Amino acid sequence: DPYSSDPERHPVLRINSLKPFNAEPPAEILTDNYITPSALFFKRNHLPVPQVDPASYRLSVEGLPGGAMTLSLEDLKTKFPKHTITATLQCAGNRRAEMNKVKLVKGLNWGIAAISNASWSGAKLRDVLLAAGYGPDVAKWAHHVQFEGLDKDVTGTTYGSSIPINKAVSEEGDVLLAYEMNGETLPADHGFPVRVVVPGTVGARNVKWLGKIVVSAEESNSHWQQNDYKGFSPGTDWDTVDFKSAPAVQELPIQSAITAPADGAMVDRSEEEVTVQGYAWSGGGREVVRVDVSVDGGKTWQVAQLRTSDKGQVYEPSPPPGRAWAWKLWEVTVPIPPGAKELEIICKAVDNSYNVQPDTVAPIWNLRGVLSNAWHRVTVKVRE
Ligand code: MTE
Ligand code: MO
Structure with missing residues (x-):
């Protein structure tokens, strides 16, 4: 072996x-x-x-x-x-x-x-x-x-x-x-x-x-x-x-995804709010400048905070232009919309060239399944 x-x-x-x-x-x-x-x-x-x-x-x-x-x-x-x-x-x-x-x-x-x-x-x-x-x-x-x-x-x-x-x-x-x-x-x-x-x-x-x-x-x-x-x-x-x-992939396109809550998780109505977390990154040294989050399937959006420290440890200062090699972690707390039984949570990021992610997967589908960077969506249930 x-x-x-x-x-x-x-x-x-x-x-x-x-x-x-x-x-x-x-x-x-x-x-x-x-x-x-x-x-x-x-x-x-x-x-x-x-x-x-x-x-x-x-x-x-x-x-x-x-x-x-x-x-x-x-x-x-x-x-x-x-x-x-x-x-x-x-x-x-x-x-x-x-x-x-x-x-x-x-x-x-x-x-x-x-x-x-x-x-x-x-x-x-x-x-x-x-x-x-x-x-x-x-x-x-x-x-x-x-x-x-x-x-x-x-x-x-x-x-x-x-x-x-x-x-x-x-x-x-x-x-x-x-x-x-x-x-x-x-x-x-x-x-x-x-x-x-x-x-x-x-x-x-x-x-x-x-x-x-x-x-x-x-x-x-x-x-x-x-x-x-x-x-x-x-x-x-x-x-x-x-x-x-086709050219070989080198620099990658703008990307982001939700790491919490997990798809299929439950949130309690009594909490009144849901905290959404994730990562964002772009190729070629382009810096992520904004992450937008929706908890109602894309009808309304809030801007997430880009984290600058971890457990008291402050990250390096902003990279020089064109050399943003590291991801950004982000977080936002959003009120749970009244009456909703289920939330479709979405994130999408923007880099400093104003590149954005496509909203759905089908138009970027390809036979090898590479460059998958559509808006990331998770659905959570609201427990009354
Ligand atoms: N280098 C060698 N020699 N052999 C490999 O199989 N895989 C490549 C790259 N370099 C690979 C390699 C691929 S496709 C990726 S995504 C990264 O290594 C993964 O790096 P990691 O295992 O350190 O995360
Ligand atoms: Mo890879």
């Missing part, structure tokens, strides 16, 4: 698939912490977790004039300044379950918690590429940076993806070769000893157990770059789909 050396996992995780391991935290605890504890952070593996010896680990940087550069873990830690960012990772398939309710899609049936937030520390990819020979001459032909994981399938094929080179070499891109998560050594499930963190970019490009970096004129040739993680029209089916016709 190639999965027999996979690490132990927290028993509270909701397992979507055991081999490979895919799991999300229960939605009702997802927003208890601004920084998701690593054990509860969602886990998305396509393959068995590779066992990497940190002493013999080597990262190879290829494609640049002057030949390949090889770095040990020690090199990465000592030869480059250490940077720390707080960044949210979201799987392209987060909230796929809602697409499945419209019409069956292919993919893991994620709920609303294939998203988590952590602090990440490591070397900047930019610094490593500059040290390896990136410069104005390379910029003329290089358009992508490819990443290869050390995780392999039975045929020896490794997980891989790529990002546009501008993101990789930009000072404001904040792409890290991370060796720490939440102030500790990167856990096995999250890419020990080194993973790429591409803030603002879909989870799939944040390659774990990083073995190789290739500067290239082309995107990664991997299945996950070419034939997966792409969006299509609701009218496209498996007979007509042409994966070459």
Whole structure:
């Protein structure tokens, strides 16, 4: 069993698939912490977790004039300044379950918690590429940076993806070769000893157990770059789909969801009010500037408060423009409308480009069930 050396996992995780391991935290605890504890952070593996010896680990940087550069873990830690960012990772398939309710899609049936937030520390990819020979001459032909994981399938094929080179070499891109998560050594499930963190970019490009970096004129040739993680029209089916016709998902669209109350929960009329909580995030470093909440199916709306502290701990100050990598947690207390037996609670977020979420799932349905970001709705019963 190639999965027999996979690490132990927290028993509270909701397992979507055991081999490979895919799991999300229960939605009702997802927003208890601004920084998701690593054990509860969602886990998305396509393959068995590779066992990497940190002493013999080597990262190879290829494609640049002057030949390949090889770095040990020690090199990465000592030869480059250490940077720390707080960044949210979201799987392209987060909230796929809602697409499945419209019409069956292919993919893991994620709920609303294939998203988590952590602090990440490591070397900047930019610094490593500059040290390896990136410069104005390379910029003329290089358009992508490819990443290869050390995780392999039975045929020896490794997980891989790529990002546009501008993101990789930009000072404001904040792409890290991370060796720490939440102030500790990167856990096995999250890419020990080194993973790429591409803030603002879909989870799939944040390659774990990083073995190789290739500067290239082309995107990664991997299945996950070419034939997966792409969006299509609701009218496209498996007979007509042409994966070459659509771009690979990189930055993700505006997203939000309700973590409390849970769908199907009861609220007491005698409480007079209901407190609604959730998360909101947008891709590409765009900052969430507002979350609107309705408890009457969208007839009336209230603006939620964006949380700025957790249990007395104040979050970092506002990020610089275009570098809002972390989610916002939000909360609002709303009076229970008189006479209502049931409340349809809805949330929708707005980012600083005034991007908004679509109101329903059907018009954004796609055969792979990715980019599911319609208004999130939960229904609760009112106990008289
Ligand atoms: N990197 C490797 N090497 N292998 C993988 O299977 N899965 C990707 C990405 N990086 C993956 C990978 C996907 S699809 C996602 S959503 C994120 O890792 C999940 O990161 P996490 O498990 O740390 O939450
Ligand atoms: Mo993913």
